[in-house]
Amino acid sequence: MVPGHEVVGEVVEVGPEVSKYGVGDVVGVGVIVGCCRECSPCKANVEQYCNKKIWSYNDVYTDGRPTQGGFASTMVVDQKFVVKIPAGLAPEQAAPLLCAGVTVYSPLKAFGLTAPGLRGGIVGLGGVGHMGVKVAKAMGHHVTVISSSSKKRAEAMDHLGADAYLVSTDAAAMAAAADSLDYIIDTVPVHHPLEPYLSLLRLDGKHVLLGVIGEPLSFVSPMVMLGRKAITGSFIGSIDETAEVLQFCVDKGLTSQIEVVKMGYVNEALERLERNDVRYRFVVDVAGSNVEEDAADAPSN
Ligand SMILES: NC(=O)C1=CN([C@@H]2O[C@H](COP(=O)(O)OP(=O)(O)OC[C@H]3O[C@@H](n4cnc5c(N)ncnc54)[C@H](OP(=O)(O)O)[C@@H]3O)[C@@H](O)[C@H]2O)C=CC1
Numbered sequence: 001m002v003p004g005h006e007v008v009g010e011v012v013e014v015g016p017e018v019s020k021y022g023v024g025d026v027v028g029v030g031v032i033v034g035c036c037r038e039c040s041p042c043k044a045n046v047e048q049y050c051n052k053k054i055w056s057y058n059d060v061y062t063d064g065r066p067t068q069g070g071f072a073s074t075m076v077v078d079q080k081f082v083v084k085i086p087a088g089l090a091p092e093q094a095a096p097l098l099c100a101g102v103t104v105y106s107p108l109k110a111f112g113l114t115a116p117g118l119r120g121g122i123v124g125l126g127g128v129g130h131m132g133v134k135v136a137k138a139m140g141h142h143v144t145v146i147s148s149s150s151k152k153r154a155e156a157m158d159h160l161g162a163d164a165y166l167v168s169t170d171a172a173a174m175a176a177a178a179d180s181l182d183y184i185i186d187t188v189p190v191h192h193p194l195e196p197y198l199s200l201l202r203l204d205g206k207h208v209l210l211g212v213i214g215e216p217l218s219f220v221s222p223m224v225m226l227g228r229k230a231i232t233g234s235f236i237g238s239i240d241e242t243a244e245v246l247q248f249c250v251d252k253g254l255t256s257q258i259e260v261v262k263m264g265y266v267n268e269a270l271e272r273l274e275r276n277d278v279r280y281r282f283v284v285d286v287a288g289s290n291v292e293e294d295a296a297d298a299p300s301n
């Protein structure tokens, strides 16, 4: 298996009622492993918005057992929450698409932002943001990366294929780009002022918040009234959209930029994540790790 908290691996056993998968299939499991199946989001196949959803990590099943997350060597999961990894997609490539990939793909679809020629902004060039650039470019959009520093300019423009790059604190450059974007995908995980970004949106522009921020964000109402702009949010994507984004990436030849590590490197990987020092996702090769050996080598503090 090659998981983060998203898991990709081979089916080793199926129960008698499993119809969609067989032993040996390469499949993925994302952030959600349970939902009520009765509420309106469930009935509309957007089960990620079910109030009774069960997360694949740090959560409990309805019987109180803990969910196992992506670092387990095997997991038992309902076929509803499993997607087939299409031919042509390597397991380590598929893993980040089950979260970062679908997290950017879903709002672009849900808010009607898939037409070629649209102009989009991606705020924050991290795990989610870099997939934002790739997916939006593959849809034929003009993509501007809006970053907190100029450090990622070359990688954004030369490697990821962005069309423009703005440093959010460069007031002159931000002013020059006013009223130019149809949407902004905002992945910043900390408090930040929204108004400089709202100014970049044109009439009916949409600011989609994806970052998890535990404090209130603020803006004055004319910032959205003048231009009929919308501030909204989005949470991962449905199982159907996950299958779609996997196929989209195969069709468009998209790959995520990843660093594959073994279990013994997890603590260092977490420290590097905190330092904003990964391009752009770690994928942990659990099956290829010798967990006992790694545990014996780990510092005992
Ligand atoms: N809505 C959803 O369903 C999902 C939400 N998330 C959330 O999205 C957010 C982004 O996730 P992910 O892309 O993996 O995170 P990363 O840490 O990989 O990227 C976040 C990026 O935000 C920018 N940034 C600006 N200021 C800060 C700061 N003070 N500290 C850290 N980053 C900063 C950086 O880009 P730069 O250097 O360009 O400024 C950074 O690379 C998180 O809050 C995560 O929990 C993740 C998955 C799904």
Ligand SMILES: O=C/C=C/c1ccc(O)c(O)c1
Residues within 6 Å of the ligand: 031, 099, 212, 235, 236
């Ligand atoms: O509150 C919403 C959290 C969403 C989320 C989903 C997946 C993921 O990897 C996150 O970091 C945040």
